[in-house]
Amino acid sequence: MNRAAHGLLRSALRARRPEFARLAGWSLVQAVPALLSGWLVARAVDDGFLAGRSAEGLGWLALLACSVLLGAWGTRRATLQLAEVVEPFRDDLVTLVTTGTLQRSARLTGPPDTAGVARLTEQVEIARESYGAIVMFVQTFSVTAVSVLLGLVVLDPALLLFVLPPLAAGLALFLLALRAMAARQRAVVLADEAIAEQVGTVADGLRDVTACGAEDVVRVRVGARIDAAADAARALARLTAVRTAALGVGGWLPIVLILAGTPWLVHGGMTTGAILGALTYVSQSLQPALRGFVQGLGGSGLWLLVTLTRILEASTPTAAAPPPGPSLSPGAVPDGPQGPHSLRRGAAPVSRPGTSRRVGPLPMPAADPPGRTQPRDGRVELRGVTFGYARSAEPVVRDLDLVLAPGTHLAVVGPSGAGKSTLASLIAGVLEPRAGRIRLGGVPVRQLDRGRLSRCRVLIPQEAYVFAGTLRENLAYLEPTATESDLDAAVHAIGAQALVRRLGGYGATVDPAVLSAGERQLIALVRALLPPARLVLLDEATCHLDPAAEAVAERAFAGRPATLIVCAHRISSALRADLVLVMDGSHCRLGTHDRLMADCALYRDLIGHWDGQGDTERPADDRELTHRKAT
Template structure:
């Protein structure tokens, strides 16, 4: 549903739904109309009884007759109130089938299609749609039946009374109908701008430390400022069109009162009685004006609100890909369009990224290609852009310039997102069963033999046995950071994604456990491995090394990069083949890393971790990362 014809389609959408209601829904419409007739009778009696009480009673000197007509008007109010009470029941019988259809659609999409927004649709948006639809039915019904009753009363009192009432009323309603579509567009534009700003702030606020560490304050402020300015412009446009509602109300509701009062001498000269004039004033001020006010405010605001909610509850098939999410490969990779040659597992072409227009590029004109089965280690000092590169490949960041492709599929994109899995430094483990955690990225059940083989390959078996096997429950708070990393690594190993991105995903493991996990991924059939390394031993194991050093970035084998890159030679330092990187002193958990949890986990042998504040001990030969925790890596 587009902004241009949103309200028009809304009316058609609701009409078609009403026509598809079961028999009980159509019967509810008849009941609603029947009870509304009582309200119409109340409206008719309001002005007619007042006119008769004045003309035939009090002005004629017959007070009893006047009081009798007033009593009839009071009785009409009681009957109308009874009808109004029954109207709510009829509206409920009409609206609940509408709600049931929406709930059915939301549940079907959530259960059958795995829509993660189904819960919000079921618990909030369906109720908004139901309540708003009920309100629209009430105000529309009230205006129609009130107008019929009031106009019938005016005609019965004196047809001349229609002249000062009907033309401005019709003009006001017509003008309001003409403003509905642009008003709905402005309302939707304002809601979209508000949601965009809220989404931006929701993403930025938790990462303010990283924004400061990366020097991206100006860019983030500019982006948020642009969204705030867009919302302000949308709000002003909505306010300008809101003035049209005031004009419609003044034209259709208040102008008839002015015309009646100004034209009273002329009406009296043409045979209209004083009681009829008073009855006409009552019809306009007590019936038509309140009904028109409710219609204008109800349709003007709630109508566009219902349009937005219905559009979200019944979305069209996705035309664009979803944003990439770390560790999210819910389905096997869809096939990409065939090409004459086998595309590389990962191809970067002139890739450039910076955190602001005035900032130096973190990734500068980088071009490389990895064939299927390759093993790449990305090294460099803290803050040079290693994690930024991983975020770009995963589709979490948008490059300033250049092209990223995974197996020939452009990043970002649904096919590319399904072809990769990213494990960040802080591994995610959810409460529940261990089997569910390990098989989280597989759409189909994982055979236990395959699960156990993956655990053995990655090095999870000791922890798996300690927890009680695949069927054991997992409490993330009771696990160390290294244990959580082992679970996340096994989950990635079991996924269907051929490209695995390990963004310091083994930093809480000791070198032996890290080597075992990396070799398992490197030997994974058809798999390609990219490791953001925090130990030089990871780079030595890789077939290719990418040294990120600003404009002096180097790419090649270990020996090639060692010859070409002074930074890499400095990072290698005193590392000797056959030795494991060892820290000079015990860490003492200086940076708050989880304590020892067992063999193969950080702290067990006083092994080094990736980042830390002042006081962290760095192992000789390890990559020299002394940046602040949470900084660009």
């Protein structure tokens, strides 16, 4: 892609030759002080001050001041002309990015990669600024260097022996190191992008990371990305020392050589004014131009090359695919001994629905701290639990007392926003209450053994996840020792036989992108059914299934010797439960279906929108529990 970036820069230069020619013309005006400064200083010294004609010396210096003013005017005009070169280049990059983004969007499924688009937009602006800086640095140095060398020839050609060799050596040293510096700069950019992507992915899946006890895995993984970025930055810093050395050789060594060779030059007939003029050329014109060229090309130039390469990689429809590796996409949250990200084939962080991220294998998490243990049974106990998302906000749950005997089937119902998912997260240990305590089998949920979390409880959220791999690896992730008969029993209990046949059996490779949301939920449900968890929480985990399939799945979990809590997507889930918890803001009512029909107006209101014929809902009102509070 570096070759493609070079080609893009060359095409931009060829397409705007007239603009570059005008810019070069104004750069010549800008370089007038560089061309005349040393010669005017020499005349002021030799013909003026040393000859006892101070007025003439001041006249020569006045001409130098006029040349400086002329150069300032040329700098202004060159800067204005620069916009005619830079802005069309920016427009070309915007067109390239827009075309590539549209083509990718037409080919890919799932939500748009808005972060990627924003990153490309930022890179276009970086490329624009870097391109403008490079054009000015290169043009200014080229014109200044030629002007200085011509001025030295006018003063005395012998001066070139003291200036030209070190200047050429410094430039050669810098240009030889430039390719390696570009590689280091690219590594820094890629490392920064990897950190941003990893942190964004963790933020998107933070609830599931906490639910699955994967904090240690994620901490190790993000820490590895940060360490890689630090190593890349240190490697670049070590190499940029060459830039300082090149500046010293090309900019400072000529001054040292001229001073050291002054006796020889004077003995050869060179005047004092010529030597001072040569020092003026080097110190006031050549050295600043060289410093700008080296620092600009070594800074903005590297950024330009790297960002152009990244823009071309992201915008080209035929860009190479990422390196092979497992990816994670919607369908089932792996909630096992290593949390949601550690797979036997490698793993990936939790991604947003419809996305797929490819990464390498994850490290094993560190051992859990002492004090975490296993619950005795599936007894769920909440005492005085209060939770709010901010201290100043109204609590979502207030002073809640709830005790469920082992094996209880509880349905949690209520309007949207009533706090059903919040309650599930509290019971799972994902959220920590502001007040009160929550226990599972006598153990505080925040102290459950995260090394064996799937033996304690399984949480399936609405947005489940499926990772790239075989169907067997997806289904048996939480129970790696499951036999084929175990898989068959779980698949039959959930009602996923047709899906298994369509995918080609347990050995078939799963492509998450071609699975529907309901198929991903079926895989997640089978996965959660296999381990002997004491508590199962279904947080609208069947919302993409039809009512009949939802009923089959809930009966499969209710038939196990485990406590089952269902945050109901449909009110019909309440009819299959032993107990129903009705949530209405921070107010909750617990009871059986018959008791709540008699005592709870909100529950009657919710039930009133269900026709009671099997598991069929009225499509206009009852696909989700979104009914407003009863009055």
